[in-house]
Amino acid sequence: MAQSRGEQIATELAGRIVKGDIAPGERLPSEAKLTAEFDASRSVVREALQRLQTQGYVRTRTGSGSYALTPPRSVGDDDWLSAKGPAERAELHAFRTAIEQEAASLAARRRADADLAAMDDALARLASASLPAETVDADFAFHRAVAAASGNRFLLEAIDRIGARAIVLPEARIAAAERDPAAAAVVTAEHAAVADAIRAGDPTAAAAAMRAHLFASAKRRDAA
Numbered sequence: 001m002a003q004s005r006g007e008q009i010a011t012e013l014a015g016r017i018v019k020g021d022i023a024p025g026e027r028l029p030s031e032a033k034l035t036a037e038f039d040a041s042r043s044v045v046r047e048a049l050q051r052l053q054t055q056g057y058v059r060t061r062t063g064s065g066s067y068a069l070t071p072p073r074s075v076g077d078d079d080w081l082s083a084k085g086p087a088e089r090a091e092l093h094a095f096r097t098a099i100e101q102e103a104a105s106l107a108a109r110r111r112a113d114a115d116l117a118a119m120d121d122a123l124a125r126l127a128s129a130s131l132p133a134e135t136v137d138a139d140f141a142f143h144r145a146v147a148a149a150s151g152n153r154f155l156l157e158a159i160d161r162i163g164a165r166a167i168v169l170p171e172a173r174i175a176a177a178e179r180d181p182a183a184a185a186v187v188t189a190e191h192a193a194v195a196d197a198i199r200a201g202d203p204t205a206a207a208a209a210m211r212a213h214l215f216a217s218a219k220r221r222d223a224a
Helices: 005-019 031-038 042-055 076-081 086-110 113-128 132-149 153-166 181-199 203-223
Strands: 058-061 065-068
Touching (some): 005 042
Antiparallel strands (some): 058 065
């Protein structure tokens, strides 16, 4: 059956979110701009946004607008951490890799039971996530838990300031039409390998597992 105009617009916007053209936490264009861009009525645009919200691609804040995947945060002077376009996203990913492998290494030395519990909780949420927003939230929660376990407040602050906007999901993980449970299982296993090395108190293995996960993540992003 042919898609309605609202469905077509929702599909187009979902594609932009999946590819990272609209980054996690980024505000979608206003209804007026979307109406002009798609030459559609406001009611059709609202239908499209409602579909995106129902499917978990956006969250809507009354009086503020719709935001991709995760709630926005006030970045203030942290605009330098925003990545626009493939080149900047690649740079941000390299920055994440540099600090997160060190965070994982420190976490293996310093983790407490509460830190391991936070990682396990994030892993469970990641494994059971069915909506894009749930996947991003759980993914980021895991990386934040590792940073917290490092015991280094600067590493944790860096991860908090980058936020979930650094997590770009390839289509195979979240698009309903292309959902691949095997791909999601691979990503969960990569996170679990990091947690296992931290739990074992092995700094070298923890750093290597984090680096391998982020390298694989970059490959998936580039292939999307």
